[in-house]
């Protein structure tokens with residue numbers, strides 16, 4: 001029985017690496033993002049390297065109608081999706097008070113609304129078939145309030161919480177839900193957010209390939225929370241003991257230090 005994964009944000013970073021992992025493991029893939037040339041090139045590479053089928057859907061997930069259109073395209077092409085990887089997302093470093101309202105709206109739509117909508121549209125057939133995976137990319141940032149990146153951190157708190165709750169609702173349906181919570185990762189994220197990820201990390205950023213590999217294995221094992229990297233796992237556990245007031249002040253200082261460094 002063939003498996004197909006829809007991967008959002010497959011044109012770079014973690015999403016591109018997800019596509020490589022799924023394809024390497026024999027999955028057909030549907031690659032989704034806005035930059036068509038990148039998706040086409042990746043599809044060609046994956047098909048020739050792994051002998052799988054790779055389809056491309058060009059969509060802008062900041063458009064709230066996009067998930068309906070995506071479901072329509074999948075239907076029209078007769079593609080049944082067994083794994084939905086909600087990876088697309090972006091952040092913005094800066095003061096909330098001066099942030100462009102339409103950019104904030106787009107961020108919330110991509111990071112939260114489209115993720116929920118796509119999940120709602122593609123989940124029922126998986127449950128009927130009693131097999132499938134939802135793999136959401138949240139963030140370690142979702143466990144912290146993030147001054148100077150307030151909406152982004154809050155959007156990831158939403159993804160982390162939504163995913164855990166859905167995992168419980170879908171227990172015993174044959175469909176797993178995993179939320180991957182990376183720490184700083186080498187990708188185009190920092191450039192787009194206006195932060196210098198090397199400073200943001202201060203220590204190091206993890207290769208996107210490692211993040212995707214860890215999350216893919218967690219998904220296969222049916223784990224609910226996937227924290228890639230030992231250092232990130234330590235932070236995840238340490239956060240439980242750190243007073244909230246200290247955590248938010250520290251995050252604010254760290255984010256401020258990265259502003260304007262890109």
Ligand SMILES: NC(=O)c1ccc[n+]([C@@H]2O[C@H](COP(=O)([O-])OP(=O)(O)OC[C@H]3O[C@@H](n4cnc5c(N)ncnc54)[C@H](OP(=O)(O)O)[C@@H]3O)[C@@H](O)[C@H]2O)c1
Pocket residue numbers: 008009010011012013014015032033034035036059060061062087088089090091110137138139140141181182183184185186187188189190192197208
């Ligand atoms: N890098 C980190 O430090 C880090 C840490 C924790 C979590 N994350 C999360 O990891 C996920 C992947 O990010 P990344 O680090 O791999 O960054 P990235 O290299 O910038 O990749 C982001 C992907 O999302 C897609 N995307 C962005 N806006 C979109 C839109 N409006 N419609 C459709 N696709 C859109 C981009 O494609 P197009 O531009 O071609 O549309 C791109 O493929 C995000 O959810 C991010 O929040 C990243």
